[in-house]
Every structure is written in C-alpha cells, then in structure tokens.
Amino acid sequence: MPTNTESESRKLLGRLRDTMAEDAAGQARLDKITHLTADSMGTEVCSIYLFRDNETLELCASQGLKPEAVHQTRMKLGEGLVGRVASTGKTINAADAPSERGFRYMPETGEEIYSSFLGVPIQRLGSKLGVLVVQSKQAREFTADEVYALEVVAMVLAEMTELGAFVGEGAALKARHTQSLLFRGGTGQEGSAMGHAWLHEPRVVVTNPVADDPDTELRRLHDAVDQLRVSVDEMLAGAGSDGEHAQVLEAYRMFANSKGWMRRMEEDIARGLSAEAAVEKEQSTARARMAQVTDTYLRDRLHDLDDLSNRLLRILTGQGNQTGAELPENPILIARNIGPGELLEYNRKLKGVVLEEGSVGSHAAIVARALAIPLVIHADRITNEALNGDQILVDGDQGIVHLRPDETVVSAFRDKMAMQAKAQERYSSIRDTKCTSADGARIELHMNAGLMADLPSLAGSGAEGVGLFRTELQFLIRNKMPKRTELVDIYAKVLDAAQGKRVIFRTLDIGSDKVLPYMKSLDEPNPALGWRAIRVALDRPGVMRMQLQALVRAANGRPLTIMFPFIAQYEEYARARDEVDKVLARERRLGHPVPERIEVGAMLETPSLAYASRRFFEEVEFLSIGGNDLKQFFFAADRENELVRRRYDTLNISFLSFIENIVARCESTGTPLSFCGEDAGRPIEALVLAAIGLRSLSMRPASVGPVKSLLMRYSLKEVRDVIEESKMRGEQSVRQAVMEYLRDNS
C-alpha cells in the first residue's frame, strides 16, 4: 500500500507533468509549479531560484513572496541560505531560518515573516541548475518525508529544465545547451582544430520523468537491473580473474547487487518518478558527491556507480548506441576517457579529442599524438554540456576548448589556424632539405612512431627515418596477445613503408603506465621503478623471443635495427643481445633468411647507464637517450604526476651537464648517440641538445618541420657559447639566456 505522502507526492508529480504538457510559456509553467508545490506541501511559500550565470542565482518564480521580487532578487553562489544550498548541493532544513548561519535578509521579498525554510538543490548529473525552496510561518522542521518529496520535485524540475520547459518569452532560463562555454583543461597534444562535437557515449535523454503506474516502473527497473547484472557477470567471466579491469567489474557487480541503491530507486518510483528518472536521481546524487570527495578510492567507486547508472539508463531507454547516427563533419570526439583501441576505431576521421580525464602519458594521448590530432585533457564536465553536432574549437596548445563559441571567437580562432597553416607551408618548403645548422653541423632528424597510422608521416614530415618505433602500442591496442604471424605482417609493412630508411624497433616496453589488459598486472607500490620493460622481458623471455623472431622474419633479409628499452646495467644489454643471437641462429637453422645487417642498441633511460663500464659503451652498437624517463629519474619527478612533471626544466644546468657527460663518453668510444624523448621535438630544447653535441634527434612527426626550421637558422657554436656563459653566471637553467640570444638574432 502506498503511504499517504507517497500518493500525495505522486499526485503532485502528475500535475507537474500536466503542466509540462500544456502549451504555455516557460514563465507560466514556473509560476504554476510553485503554486502546485506550495499547495501540495501545505506551505505558504514555494520559490524557484535558477542560475543566471555560473555565479548568480535569481528568484525566477514564487508563490508567497512579493511578486515584484521575482526576477529582481539575486544572490551569489554561497550567499544566504539559498546560495549555500546551491554551492554545497546539500539540502537545508531550518525551523528558525533567520537565526541560521549565513541567513541573509532580503527586504524586497517580504520573507521576514516566514520562519521555517526547506531548500533543496535542483541539479542534474553534476550540473547545478538552481534551488527549490518552501517556507512557512510556523516554526517547525520539515519531516524526512517532506524533504524527500521536495527532492523528488526538484528532480522533475531538473529534467524539465533539461528538456527546455522553461525557455521562452519572459522566462528566466536560456535554453540549456545553447550558451557558449569555455573549458580550461590541459594539453595532451598540441595543435588546433575546429569542428563539431561527437560524444563517444551520448547522454541519455529522459523524456518521461514522471510515471503514473509505479508497479510498471518497478517492473521495468527490476528487469533492467537483472539485464545489467547478467551483462556484468558476462563481462567479468570474459575478463578472467585478475587485472584492474576485473576489479572495476567487481565493483560494478557490487553496486548492481547493492540493496541501498535499489531501495532508494524503488522509493523514488513509489513517489511518482519513472524508472529512468529514479536512476538519474541516484546518479545525480553520486555526481554531486564526486565533486566533493578527494579520496581517490571513493572517487573511483563513485565513477563506477556513474558508469553503471549510464548502462542502466541505456537499457531502460534503448538509447545510447550510435549505430545509424552519422559522424558530423570534422568530428571532435568528446569523452570522459577513452582507451587507445576505441580511439583507433574512429579510423583517422577525428579532427580532435577532448577528454574530461586522461593524462599526458596515457595510451589515448599516445594514439592522439600518433594521429597528430590535438588533444585536450581535464576538460571538466564537458560531456554534460556538449551535444552531438555542437560547434567546437580545440586549442591543444593552451588546453582550451570553446563550445558553441561566439562569432568573434570563431573568427579569431580561424586567424590563428591560418597562421599555423602558413608556418606549416614554410616547413614543407624545407621538407626534403637535410638539417644543417648555420655553422655547418649536420643533425639527423628522425620521427617517433608506433602505429600503422604513423607511417604516412615518414614521407610527409621530412623525417630521415624512424628513430623510435614503440612496438608496445600494437600490443596495447589489442585485447589479446598478438600472434607472431600478425606481428611479422605489421613489421614487414613498416619496413616496406620506410622504403629503405632506417627504422629502430624498440622491443616491448610494458609495465609502469603501459599495462596490457590481457597480462597479469602486478600491484606494485612504485610501478615506474618496478617490473617493467627489459626487466619483464628477461624474466619472462617467451614474448621477447617471439617478438625478435617476428622482427627477423619481417626483415626477410633486409637490414634490421633493434633497441632494448630501459637498460640499467651492462648485463641486461648483454643478455638481451644474447637472445637476438639465439634467435638469429635458430632462424638460420630453419633455413630462413636473416637480415643482411643487424644493429642492436639500448635506450639510456636510467642515470646508472651513463656510468656503465667502458666495455658497455664499446659493445653497444648505438644508444638512444629516452629523455622522458631519464628526466623523471634524474629529478625524481614522476612524468605522469601533474604536480611535479613540469617542475624541472630540461634546460636545467644539472641535466644538461649530465647529458654532456653522456655525449663525451659516446664520443670517446665512437658510440652513435641519439635523443628520442618528447623534448627532442621542442625547438628550443632541440637546439640546445644539438649545441651540446647531439647529432641525431627523434621526435613526433609534426615537430620535424619546426625543429628543422630553427636549427637551420642558428650557429650551434654560438648557442654553445651562450650556454657556457649562462653556466658561468651560475644560472639554474640556460633557457632564458638562449631565448634572449634567439630574440636578439632573429
């Protein structure tokens, strides 16, 4: 049997729905809602405050307060009780409001005669929309039932807002999803793009927040949850029993079976919400909590709950898969986060990517880099705001996104893109010129790659070869271990595309941030210092042998260059080299062709290797400085940690002196040396690296032009003098001195 308050609540929601269906202006609807709610709750006042802008709330409709205050009374977020409800997202229930902390008296409303106050936030999936308030003269706290009833009304109001019910002449609200918005995030990959939003997971639109028949809704909810449980169980069975993936699924399962979650949704339905509105109400509460929780474990769990709610909403509404929908022109992908495989499935169609989460070192960022499309990360809440097809401008250089921009912003952005295109033209005019500095030093410029998608850049960028082919990307984008024959096929295609240019294949560099979904992952306290790269390969040599064999077979007699990652001491190189020799011997025994020439080198990514024995420098056939890792270990600053990753300048004297030392050691043994971290692709850094003696740099393809253009204009000897003088002056970094020199000599 429904309780009294439940049936009262249902009646009210039914009336709200009728209001929605009426052909009335937005303001008339708001007025009617305040009237109906005050009446149903038995209070003298009901008011709706909505956001005018991100910081300001406006009284938009009221039953009981003075009519002249409507659209006049405004308050800042956090100001007064209403502002506090909005800023905290929490209900305030006060019997004696004027004595409540933060109460602000607004004489124009005539509210001084009302003692009790109940304010609940109007919010939808983390978006703050406004505050719903009831007040009465009698000094009393509202009961838990009444609070609940008002929260349900607020939920329906939020849905109605989303559906545009309050837009129109004289109404307070601009239609949602029509305003221009600016998102400040971080740079995942530089570049600019202009296009139209495409949501990786489109938001589900609930068109029926109110339902008449709770029994039907309960049945729908239970059926959907059953389906959800089955699908989570299936996913779990497919994921095996280990790995982070399985942990997440376990958390899903926990929620899917959570009694509290179900009970709250059932209560919402009993009060008149539809099944999908009940799911969304829970989801909104979780999102509001998410914004306030700093504990990462708890945040992750709230994220899991959010994902699960999305799945449930898709089951309930049948919405959400985009089959049939057409990608807009110049699509810019919007997602909370995305895996490398999913990103690649878009098949080079995307012009840019914007993520709410993500990190510079994530695989998605690596793929975006390979695809040479701008990526902005940490664009908070953009999946809530963007709609498919919205115009969007992505400024990857500054980590800024403009959603539905004004015409002035669009035209400024167009100018900027035109300037960039001009610069590109300049670079293309020197594409086939070898890079020689103004004082005649020859510097080889190579490119970093890892995907088939990278290969066309070999010709387009003017790179002289591939200085780093990150073979792990082919492993990361799959959901199972690739077979040897598949690898042979891929590596052969890479060599074919290179048309005789040298490709340095780096063997599998996994561990740390690069976790293969299908390999047992360890829960290491410090994964960057843990069981990774060559350490895994030497301890479990099966995969490395398979990979080496694939490389030899792909070469099919052609020259082959192999490089081992993360070598920290001589013995690791010697053992890895031994594996190459064994594979070659075996291939010979099998009668397969072996490469006419094979070079085997190592990456210098740990400071220890810079001080290895002379014997190592004599034996290793070449060295490549992995500046990303080397820098993180040199400064003890995690390359993935936003708090520290930009803290130390690559042009810091200590780091440069360290690299100079490596250059000197390589010169004394005649060991070819190159540099392949991200810094090689930054023109100023590249110039300084060349000035201190590096003659080979490998970078992302888009950087080859800008780096070449700068290097060709300056004398390395002069830059070297500038560096020396800066050192003599005791400066911490040579950056400023070099920048000044470039300015004075431009």
Ligand code: PEP
């Ligand atoms: C490096 O560490 O500099 C490097 C090139 O390797 P990765 O970025 O793949 O670790």
Ligand code: MG
């Ligand atoms: Mg590395």
